[in-house]
Amino acid sequence: MMSSMGETVMRMGTLMGSIMFIYTMIQQFIPRQISDYLSVYMHRITAFLNPYMEISFDEFTSGGGEWLKLSKAYTAVEAYLGPKSSKFAKRLKARIVKGNKGLVFSMDDYEEIVDDFEGVKIWWSLGITVPETNSFSRYPSATEERRHLTLTFHQKHRAIVTKSYLNHVIKEGKASMIENRNIRLYSNNANQGYYEYKKTLWSHVEFEHPVTFDHLAMDPAKKQEIIDDLVTFSMGRDYYLKIGKPWKRGYLLYGPPGTGKSSMIAAMAKLLHYDIYDLELTAVRDNSELKKLLHDTSNKSITVIEDVDCSLDLTSRREKKKMEEDEKEVEESNEDISRVTLSGLLNVIDGLWSACSKERIFVFTTNYVEELDPALIRRGRMDKHIELSYCCFEGFKLFAKIYLDLESHELFGTIRQLIHEVNVSPADVAENLMPKTIKRDSQVCLQNLIKALEKIKEDGKLKAEEEEE
Numbered sequence: 001m002m003s004s005m006g007e008t009v010m011r012m013g014t015l016m017g018s019i020m021f022i023y024t025m026i027q028q029f030i031p032r033q034i035s036d037y038l039s040v041y042m043h044r045i046t047a048f049l050n051p052y053m054e055i056s057f058d059e060f061t062s063g064g065g066e067w068l069k070l071s072k073a074y075t076a077v078e079a080y081l082g083p084k085s086s087k088f089a090k091r092l093k094a095r096i097v098k099g100n101k102g103l104v105f106s107m108d109d110y111e112e113i114v115d116d117f118e119g120v121k122i123w124w125s126l127g128i129t130v131p132e133t134n135s136f137s138r139y140p141s142a143t144e145e146r147r148h149l150t151l152t153f154h155q156k157h158r159a160i161v162t163k164s165y166l167n168h169v170i171k172e173g174k175a176s177m178i179e180n181r182n183i184r185l186y187s188n189n190a191n192q193g194y195y196e197y198k199k200t201l202w203s204h205v206e207f208e209h210p211v212t213f214d215h216l217a218m219d220p221a222k223k224q225e226i227i228d229d230l231v232t233f234s235m236g237r238d239y240y241l242k243i244g245k246p247w248k249r250g251y252l253l254y255g256p257p258g259t260g261k262s263s264m265i266a267a268m269a270k271l272l273h274y275d276i277y278d279l280e281l282t283a284v285r286d287n288s289e290l291k292k293l294l295h296d297t298s299n300k301s302i303t304v305i306e307d308v309d310c311s312l313d314l315t316s317r318r319e320k321k322k323m324e325e326d327e328k329e330v331e332e333s334n335e336d337i338s339r340v341t342l343s344g345l346l347n348v349i350d351g352l353w354s355a356c357s358k359e360r361i362f363v364f365t366t367n368y369v370e371e372l373d374p375a376l377i378r379r380g381r382m383d384k385h386i387e388l389s390y391c392c393f394e395g396f397k398l399f400a401k402i403y404l405d406l407e408s409h410e411l412f413g414t415i416r417q418l419i420h421e422v423n424v425s426p427a428d429v430a431e432n433l434m435p436k437t438i439k440r441d442s443q444v445c446l447q448n449l450i451k452a453l454e455k456i457k458e459d460g461k462l463k464a465e466e467e468e469e
């Protein structure tokens with residue numbers, strides 16, 4: 001059925017081609033006025049005989065002057081067709097695209113594939129045009145052959161194709177582009193490119209942190225609760241629209257050093273496939289620069305302020321300094337100091353502009369939650385407070401499984417007891433359990449950990465005795 005429809009379209013094309021050929025021949029022997037008059041009818045006849053319509057997407061659009069720029073619509077359609085092409089097209093092109101996880105497939109030139117949308121058949125084909133130009137161009141891209149993707153469909157489906165199908169194609173295509181590209185880690189060390197257009201507020205690297213939620217040692221029920229919360233948020237577009245609130249969520253991660261706050265942020269980004277914007281608040285000059293920076297982040301992203309207590313401390317220290325020194329001196333010494341205030345920060349999280357973006361997550365981390373201003377972390381601003389704490393026996397078992405492939409061992413009992421008695425961070429457990437040599441000797445690794453835990457216990461006792469005295 002599919003191929004017979006394809007053949008029908010092809011036969012139509014051939015018929016139209018023949019009619020146009022005959023018409024062109026006749027045109028040469030008849031006067032101009034009659035030819036113009038006939039051409040109106042020719043279009044009507046061809047439209048009547050051919051019930052199929054075409055929409056095409058050009059690979060390049062004009063970038064001003066002779067420059068051409070890659071069309072966003074074409075790229076999205078190409079991304080949408082990628083998986084279908086690798087499944088159905090007989091000839092494929094494969095290429096490596098910078099920032100993508102693997103090879104990117106697309107259909108080869110003059111290839112055609114069929115798509116089905118709510119029972120409507122749509123044909124996609126990839127064609128090439130070579131621009132006719134005799135002029136010499138300094139910009140080769142303007143004269144090179146250009147590709148275009150064309151979709152053909154029966155005109156009775158015009159409404160469904162133009163209203164629903166194309167929206168679906170662009171949306172899916174963009175989602176697939178995000179899905180397939182590597183996560184990026186941005187930081188606010190301004191990118192000082194030589195050229196003006198290369199200067200950006202954020203610079204980025206590919207984010208290749210291997211940690212996922214599977215690697216995080218924490219209470220399994222709590223872990224699952226966080227995963228569910230994140231997934232529900234990422235699918236909450238309609239919910240946020242319904243309740244009339246911006247589609248954003250704040251997480252406050254707190255706990256002693258080495259309990260996995262940074263690791264959890266990496267796992268969050270991996271789970272949702274969001275970019276991370278690591279905002280170093282102390283490097284931001286003032287509230288208006290902060291606003292610009294936040295404006296410049298993309299949707300589907302996590303903005304992180306690590307050790308937020310330290311960043312905001314700086315503000316109060318500066319204020320004290322201001323009182324101590326005379327105004328002029330302060331101005332000079334403050335040139336390199338951040339003037340970001342708490343209210344400035346609250347404004348960018350909650351202010352009107354925050355409603356202009358979608359799918360944004362804010363994460364603040366701190367080792368000292370009690371020192372934070374309540375206004376900063378009140379529920380609604382930081383929707384979920386997550387405490388990351390000392391290592392429990394479950395956490396140790398996860399490390400033993402990952403590092404040593406051990407489900408159980410006679411030394412597990414001793415370790416369970418010790419972990420119960422001392423406050424030890426997951427980072428310390430991981431560090432002391434990790435094999436020190438390439439050869440993984442489980443017995444030695446477990447004994448190393450026991451020694452470390454016993455030392456922590458001893459140190460704790462000594463400290464307690466000193467305090468008593």
Ligand SMILES: Nc1ncnc2c1ncn2[C@@H]1O[C@H](COP(=O)(O)OP(=O)(O)OP(=O)(O)O)[C@@H](O)[C@H]1O
Binds near residue numbers: 256258264
């Ligand atoms: N809960 C955990 N699960 C698995 N690994 C952990 C956990 N906590 C810490 N680690 C390990 O310890 C190291 C340090 O952890 P991480 O930087 O995530 O902790 P942190 O809480 O952000 O520390 P800090 O407050 O000092 O920045 C990482 O290499 C990580 O692999």
